[in-house]
Amino acid sequence: MLNDFETMLMKGFYQFAIEHDLDISMYVINKRTQEEKSYEQLCYEHNIAGAVIFGLKNTDPYYKLLVDSKNPCVTIDVEVGGANVSNVTNDHTAAFDELTQYLIDQGHRKIVLVCGRENAAVTAQRMEGALRALRRNGLELPEDFIIHTNFLKEEASDGVASFLREHPADSVTAFLCMSDMLAIGTIEALKQSGYHVPEDYSVVGYDGIYVTEYTDPKITTVDQNIKEKGYEAAHLLYDMIEGIRPAQNLILPHKLELRDSVKKLENNR
Numbered sequence: 001m002l003n004d005f006e007t008m009l010m011k012g013f014y015q016f017a018i019e020h021d022l023d024i025s026m027y028v029i030n031k032r033t034q035e036e037k038s039y040e041q042l043c044y045e046h047n048i049a050g051a052v053i054f055g056l057k058n059t060d061p062y063y064k065l066l067v068d069s070k071n072p073c074v075t076i077d078v079e080v081g082g083a084n085v086s087n088v089t090n091d092h093t094a095a096f097d098e099l100t101q102y103l104i105d106q107g108h109r110k111i112v113l114v115c116g117r118e119n120a121a122v123t124a125q126r127m128e129g130a131l132r133a134l135r136r137n138g139l140e141l142p143e144d145f146i147i148h149t150n151f152l153k154e155e156a157s158d159g160v161a162s163f164l165r166e167h168p169a170d171s172v173t174a175f176l177c178m179s180d181m182l183a184i185g186t187i188e189a190l191k192q193s194g195y196h197v198p199e200d201y202s203v204v205g206y207d208g209i210y211v212t213e214y215t216d217p218k219i220t221t222v223d224q225n226i227k228e229k230g231y232e233a234a235h236l237l238y239d240m241i242e243g244i245r246p247a248q249n250l251i252l253p254h255k256l257e258l259r260d261s262v263k264k265l266e267n268n269r
Helices: 004-019 031-036 039-046 061-068 092-105 121-136 153-166 180-192 226-241
Strands: 051-053 073-076 085-090 111-114 174-177 202-204 221-223 249-252 255-257
Touching (some): 031 061, 051 226, 073 226, 085 092, 092 121, 092 202, 092 221, 092 255, 111 121, 111 153, 111 180, 174 180, 180 202
Parallel strands (some): 073 085, 085 249, 111 174, 174 202
Antiparallel strands (some): 221 255
16 A cells, blocks of 8 residues: 555656656565566566666665666665666755754754654665754754654654653653654654643654645644655656656755644743
Protein backbone atom coordinates (compact mmCIF):
# COMPACT_ATOMS: atom_id res chain seq x y z
CA MET A 1 0.00 0.00 0.00
CA LEU A 2 1.33 3.43 -0.95
CA ASN A 3 1.75 6.02 1.78
CA ASP A 4 0.82 9.67 1.32
CA PHE A 5 4.35 10.65 0.28
CA GLU A 6 4.48 7.97 -2.42
CA THR A 7 0.94 8.77 -3.59
CA MET A 8 1.86 12.43 -4.10
CA LEU A 9 5.01 11.42 -5.98
CA MET A 10 2.95 9.16 -8.24
CA LYS A 11 0.51 11.98 -8.97
CA GLY A 12 3.44 14.02 -10.23
CA PHE A 13 4.74 11.14 -12.36
CA TYR A 14 1.36 10.52 -13.93
CA GLN A 15 0.66 14.19 -14.56
CA PHE A 16 3.81 14.45 -16.68
CA ALA A 17 3.02 11.17 -18.45
CA ILE A 18 -0.52 12.30 -19.31
CA GLU A 19 0.66 15.70 -20.56
CA HIS A 20 3.21 14.03 -22.87
CA ASP A 21 1.17 10.95 -23.88
CA LEU A 22 3.63 8.51 -22.32
CA ASP A 23 3.18 5.00 -20.96
CA ILE A 24 4.18 4.55 -17.34
CA SER A 25 4.28 1.43 -15.15
CA MET A 26 5.02 0.83 -11.48
CA TYR A 27 7.15 -2.05 -10.19
CA VAL A 28 7.94 -3.03 -6.61
CA ILE A 29 11.63 -3.90 -6.32
CA ASN A 30 12.81 -5.37 -3.05
CA LYS A 31 16.34 -6.22 -1.96
CA ARG A 32 16.04 -9.78 -3.24
CA THR A 33 15.06 -8.58 -6.71
CA GLN A 34 18.03 -6.23 -6.75
CA GLU A 35 20.35 -9.10 -5.85
CA GLU A 36 18.93 -11.34 -8.57
CA LYS A 37 18.60 -8.86 -11.44
CA SER A 38 20.67 -5.91 -12.56
CA TYR A 39 18.91 -2.65 -13.37
CA GLU A 40 19.70 -3.20 -17.07
CA GLN A 41 18.13 -6.67 -16.94
CA LEU A 42 15.05 -5.24 -15.26
CA CYS A 43 14.68 -2.64 -18.01
CA TYR A 44 15.17 -5.29 -20.72
CA GLU A 45 12.64 -7.73 -19.27
CA HIS A 46 9.94 -5.07 -18.90
CA ASN A 47 10.85 -3.25 -22.12
CA ILE A 48 11.28 0.10 -20.39
CA ALA A 49 13.60 2.90 -21.49
CA GLY A 50 14.37 4.15 -17.99
CA ALA A 51 13.04 4.38 -14.47
CA VAL A 52 12.43 6.68 -11.53
CA ILE A 53 13.46 4.89 -8.33
CA PHE A 54 12.31 6.00 -4.89
CA GLY A 55 12.72 4.42 -1.48
CA LEU A 56 16.28 3.36 -2.26
CA LYS A 57 18.35 2.73 0.88
CA ASN A 58 22.11 3.05 1.12
CA THR A 59 22.23 -0.64 2.06
CA ASP A 60 20.41 -1.75 -1.12
CA PRO A 61 22.41 -3.46 -3.91
CA TYR A 62 21.28 -0.88 -6.49
CA TYR A 63 22.73 1.92 -4.36
CA LYS A 64 26.20 0.81 -5.47
CA LEU A 65 25.35 -0.80 -8.80
CA LEU A 66 23.40 2.07 -10.39
CA VAL A 67 26.55 4.19 -10.73
CA ASP A 68 27.59 2.02 -13.71
CA SER A 69 24.14 1.85 -15.29
CA LYS A 70 23.85 2.19 -19.06
CA ASN A 71 20.11 2.86 -18.87
CA PRO A 72 18.84 6.29 -17.77
CA CYS A 73 17.62 6.44 -14.22
CA VAL A 74 16.39 9.11 -11.79
CA THR A 75 16.53 8.53 -8.05
CA ILE A 76 14.50 10.42 -5.46
CA ASP A 77 16.42 11.89 -2.51
CA VAL A 78 19.37 9.51 -2.91
CA GLU A 79 22.39 10.67 -4.88
CA VAL A 80 24.34 7.68 -6.21
CA GLY A 81 26.31 9.32 -9.04
CA GLY A 82 27.00 7.86 -12.46
CA ALA A 83 26.88 9.15 -16.02
CA ASN A 84 23.28 7.99 -16.54
CA VAL A 85 21.82 8.53 -13.08
CA SER A 86 20.12 11.75 -11.96
CA ASN A 87 18.71 12.67 -8.57
CA VAL A 88 15.79 14.91 -7.69
CA THR A 89 15.84 16.14 -4.13
CA ASN A 90 15.59 19.11 -1.78
CA ASP A 91 18.24 20.68 0.39
CA HIS A 92 17.06 18.65 3.38
CA THR A 93 19.88 19.90 5.61
CA ALA A 94 19.00 23.54 5.02
CA ALA A 95 15.27 22.86 5.33
CA PHE A 96 15.59 21.02 8.63
CA ASP A 97 17.96 23.68 9.93
CA GLU A 98 15.25 26.25 9.13
CA LEU A 99 12.57 24.17 10.84
CA THR A 100 14.72 23.66 13.96
CA GLN A 101 15.61 27.35 14.07
CA TYR A 102 11.91 28.21 13.93
CA LEU A 103 11.29 26.16 17.07
CA ILE A 104 14.23 27.84 18.80
CA ASP A 105 12.99 31.28 17.74
CA GLN A 106 9.65 30.44 19.37
CA GLY A 107 11.46 29.98 22.68
CA HIS A 108 11.96 26.22 22.65
CA ARG A 109 15.24 24.99 24.14
CA LYS A 110 14.23 21.49 25.26
CA ILE A 111 13.65 19.66 22.00
CA VAL A 112 13.17 15.95 21.32
CA LEU A 113 14.11 14.75 17.83
CA VAL A 114 11.92 12.02 16.30
CA CYS A 115 14.15 10.46 13.63
CA GLY A 116 13.45 8.51 10.49
CA ARG A 117 14.99 5.31 9.14
CA GLU A 118 18.62 4.92 10.18
CA ASN A 119 19.99 3.99 6.74
CA ALA A 120 18.04 6.62 4.81
CA ALA A 121 20.07 9.44 3.27
CA VAL A 122 17.41 12.00 4.20
CA THR A 123 17.63 10.99 7.87
CA ALA A 124 21.34 11.84 7.96
CA GLN A 125 20.76 15.11 6.09
CA ARG A 126 17.94 16.23 8.37
CA MET A 127 19.92 15.22 11.43
CA GLU A 128 22.78 17.40 10.21
CA GLY A 129 20.38 20.32 9.80
CA ALA A 130 18.97 19.91 13.30
CA LEU A 131 22.40 19.66 14.93
CA ARG A 132 23.65 22.65 12.97
CA ALA A 133 20.81 24.86 14.23
CA LEU A 134 21.07 23.60 17.81
CA ARG A 135 24.82 24.15 18.00
CA ARG A 136 24.52 27.59 16.45
CA ASN A 137 22.26 28.49 19.36
CA GLY A 138 24.44 26.89 22.02
CA LEU A 139 22.11 23.94 22.53
CA GLU A 140 22.81 20.21 22.76
CA LEU A 141 20.83 17.12 21.80
CA PRO A 142 21.23 14.37 24.44
CA GLU A 143 21.17 10.82 23.08
CA ASP A 144 18.06 9.97 25.09
CA PHE A 145 16.29 12.91 23.41
CA ILE A 146 16.51 11.11 20.05
CA ILE A 147 13.66 8.72 19.21
CA HIS A 148 14.54 6.31 16.39
CA THR A 149 11.87 5.06 13.96
CA ASN A 150 11.53 3.69 10.44
CA PHE A 151 9.34 6.62 9.40
CA LEU A 152 6.34 4.73 10.79
CA LYS A 153 3.61 6.59 12.66
CA GLU A 154 3.12 3.76 15.13
CA GLU A 155 6.81 3.73 16.05
CA ALA A 156 6.73 7.46 16.70
CA SER A 157 3.68 7.06 18.92
CA ASP A 158 5.29 4.23 20.89
CA GLY A 159 8.62 6.06 21.14
CA VAL A 160 7.07 9.28 22.40
CA ALA A 161 4.91 7.41 24.91
CA SER A 162 8.03 5.66 26.20
CA PHE A 163 9.90 8.98 26.41
CA LEU A 164 7.09 10.54 28.45
CA ARG A 165 7.14 7.64 30.91
CA GLU A 166 10.90 7.88 31.40
CA HIS A 167 11.35 11.68 31.61
CA PRO A 168 9.82 14.46 33.72
CA ALA A 169 7.02 16.36 32.00
CA ASP A 170 8.99 19.63 32.00
CA SER A 171 12.13 18.10 30.44
CA VAL A 172 10.85 18.86 26.94
CA THR A 173 8.73 21.57 25.31
CA ALA A 174 8.78 20.55 21.64
CA PHE A 175 9.03 17.50 19.39
CA LEU A 176 10.94 17.93 16.13
CA CYS A 177 9.80 15.22 13.70
CA MET A 178 11.51 14.12 10.47
CA SER A 179 8.22 13.48 8.68
CA ASP A 180 4.59 14.49 8.92
CA MET A 181 3.50 10.94 9.71
CA LEU A 182 5.95 10.90 12.62
CA ALA A 183 4.43 14.19 13.78
CA ILE A 184 0.94 12.67 13.61
CA GLY A 185 2.11 9.68 15.65
CA THR A 186 3.72 12.04 18.16
CA ILE A 187 0.52 14.05 18.57
CA GLU A 188 -1.47 10.83 19.05
CA ALA A 189 0.88 9.73 21.86
CA LEU A 190 0.70 13.13 23.54
CA LYS A 191 -3.10 13.17 23.44
CA GLN A 192 -3.32 9.61 24.75
CA SER A 193 -1.10 10.68 27.65
CA GLY A 194 -3.51 13.50 28.51
CA TYR A 195 -1.58 16.39 26.96
CA HIS A 196 -2.63 19.01 24.44
CA VAL A 197 -0.82 20.36 21.37
CA PRO A 198 0.37 23.07 21.33
CA GLU A 199 -0.74 24.13 24.82
CA ASP A 200 1.47 21.57 26.60
CA TYR A 201 3.91 20.55 23.86
CA SER A 202 4.70 21.87 20.39
CA VAL A 203 5.14 19.51 17.42
CA VAL A 204 6.50 20.09 13.91
CA GLY A 205 6.68 17.75 10.94
CA TYR A 206 8.34 17.56 7.55
CA ASP A 207 7.07 16.74 4.03
CA GLY A 208 3.95 18.81 3.44
CA ILE A 209 1.50 15.95 2.88
CA TYR A 210 -2.14 16.94 2.48
CA VAL A 211 -3.36 15.50 5.75
CA THR A 212 -1.39 18.03 7.82
CA GLU A 213 -3.91 20.69 6.78
CA TYR A 214 -6.72 18.70 8.40
CA THR A 215 -5.18 17.30 11.59
CA ASP A 216 -6.08 18.75 15.00
CA PRO A 217 -4.14 20.92 15.32
CA LYS A 218 -2.95 21.64 11.79
CA ILE A 219 0.74 20.76 11.73
CA THR A 220 3.57 23.22 11.10
CA THR A 221 5.78 21.52 8.52
CA VAL A 222 8.26 21.90 5.69
CA ASP A 223 6.54 21.53 2.34
CA GLN A 224 9.07 19.84 0.07
CA ASN A 225 6.82 19.99 -3.03
CA ILE A 226 6.37 16.23 -3.27
CA LYS A 227 4.08 16.26 -6.30
CA GLU A 228 6.44 18.63 -8.10
CA LYS A 229 9.29 16.29 -7.19
CA GLY A 230 7.51 13.43 -8.95
CA TYR A 231 6.71 15.61 -11.95
CA GLU A 232 10.26 16.90 -12.29
CA ALA A 233 11.70 13.39 -11.87
CA ALA A 234 9.58 12.13 -14.76
CA HIS A 235 10.47 15.23 -16.80
CA LEU A 236 14.18 14.74 -16.17
CA LEU A 237 14.04 11.04 -17.05
CA TYR A 238 12.24 11.84 -20.31
CA ASP A 239 14.83 14.46 -21.21
CA MET A 240 17.68 12.04 -20.45
CA ILE A 241 16.13 9.35 -22.66
CA GLU A 242 15.66 11.89 -25.46
CA GLY A 243 19.18 13.28 -25.07
CA ILE A 244 17.89 16.74 -24.12
CA ARG A 245 19.52 16.93 -20.68
CA PRO A 246 22.46 15.07 -19.16
CA ALA A 247 22.35 13.33 -15.78
CA GLN A 248 22.26 15.90 -12.99
CA ASN A 249 21.36 16.60 -9.37
CA LEU A 250 18.18 18.68 -9.37
CA ILE A 251 17.43 20.50 -6.09
CA LEU A 252 13.87 21.74 -5.66
CA PRO A 253 12.82 24.58 -3.32
CA HIS A 254 11.09 24.00 0.01
CA LYS A 255 8.73 26.15 2.05
CA LEU A 256 8.12 26.41 5.79
CA GLU A 257 4.36 26.16 6.39
CA LEU A 258 3.42 27.79 9.71
CA ARG A 259 0.22 26.39 11.17
CA ASP A 260 -1.20 25.69 14.63
CA SER A 261 1.01 23.07 16.29
CA VAL A 262 3.64 25.39 17.81
CA LYS A 263 3.25 27.59 20.88
CA LYS A 264 5.51 30.57 21.40
CA LEU A 265 7.16 30.44 24.81
CA GLU A 266 7.66 33.81 26.45
CA ASN A 267 9.86 32.66 29.33
CA ASN A 268 11.96 30.10 27.39
CA ARG A 269 11.04 27.40 29.89
